[in-house]
Amino acid sequence: MxxxxxxxxxxxxxxxxxxxxxxxxxxxxxYAQGGELYDYLNNMGRLSEWEARRIFRQIVSAIHCCHQNGIVHRDLKLENIILDDVGNVKIADFGMANYYSHTSKLETFCGSPLYASPEIVNGRSYYGPEVDVWSLGVILYTLVYGSMPFESNSLVSLKQQISEGDYRQPSKPSGIDDTVASESALRSAGTLLSRVRAPPPAPRPEGGPENLSFVVDWPYIQKPDHIYFYSQRK
Incomplete structure (x- = not known):
């Protein structure tokens, strides 16, 4: 099996x-009638600040549940996040998933280069949750800014960007206007991005579900929205 x-x-x-x-x-x-988040983002062009947060919060909730059950996904990307008919998130493709332990490290180097952590691109062993946290940072960046943080036609250059945390930062996030975004929310998102994308030895905690707890508790994630999960259509 x-x-x-x-x-x-x-x-x-x-x-x-x-x-x-x-x-x-x-x-x-x-049935995921809404298709891939990748296609949804391409079709929309931009997401409002509240929708980017709503989607990311659902992704974080799902991955946190995985980590609490000792499972690491290891291939998080927009193409592996699918939407139902009302836009709620489902995590797909657990083909690279594995159990992880606090006491031993994993050594399979897998996932997609654009979402890969410094541990993966440099061939270092890892506990597991920290590579998911990095990928979540890439996903959040893409939802907020509408572009990828690391891009290069050269794998050598891409590896260097990821290893150094040298990401592109557009002049302003997507969806910014007076009606959908607040300066404080965007600053909070930016600070969270810096934390989850921090290359070693910066504090991106290793091992265990607590690795993702700081993301779950972050003010940007906890900010109340009028909608968290959409109700299914009858």
């Missing part, structure tokens, strides 16, 4: 149904 299926089929409650048919393993999952 594929590792990604095993991890969540045996979680409580199970996230989907699975059965075998001849030489195939068949998954039955919720």
């Amino acid at each position: 594929d590792k990604g299926i095993y991890l969540f089929f045996f979680s409580d409650p199970p996230s989907f149904a699975v059965f075998e048919k001849k030489d195939k393993i068949v998954l039955v999952m919720d």
Whole structure:
């Protein structure tokens, strides 16, 4: 059985149904009518500040749940985040997921280069949650600014950018206007981005679900919005 299926089929409650048919393993999952977050962001061009926060908060909540259950995703990216018919987030593609431990490190170097942490691009072992936290920082940057923080046609140059935390910062985030964004919220988002993208040895805590707790408790995430999860259409 594929590792990604095993991890969540045996979680409580199970996230989907699975059965075998001849030489195939068949998954039955919720239909994600909204498609990939990558396509949604491309089609929208920009997200309002509150929508970027709402989506990111749901992503963080899902990954925090994974970490609390000892699971690290290791391939977080816009293409692996899908939306239901009303825009709620679902995390997809757990093919690279694995259990992690406080006492031992993982050594599989996986994921997508644009979202990869300094540990991954430099071939260093890692506990697990810290690489998800880095990828979350890349995702938040993209939601807020509408572009990728690290981009290069050269893998050598991309590795250097990631290793040094040398990211591009546009002149202003997407969705900024008097009706949808506040200066304090954007400053809070910027500070959070600096923390989650901090290259070693800066404080991006290693190991355990507490690694993501500072993100969950961050004022930018905790700021109340009138909508957190959209209700399903009847």
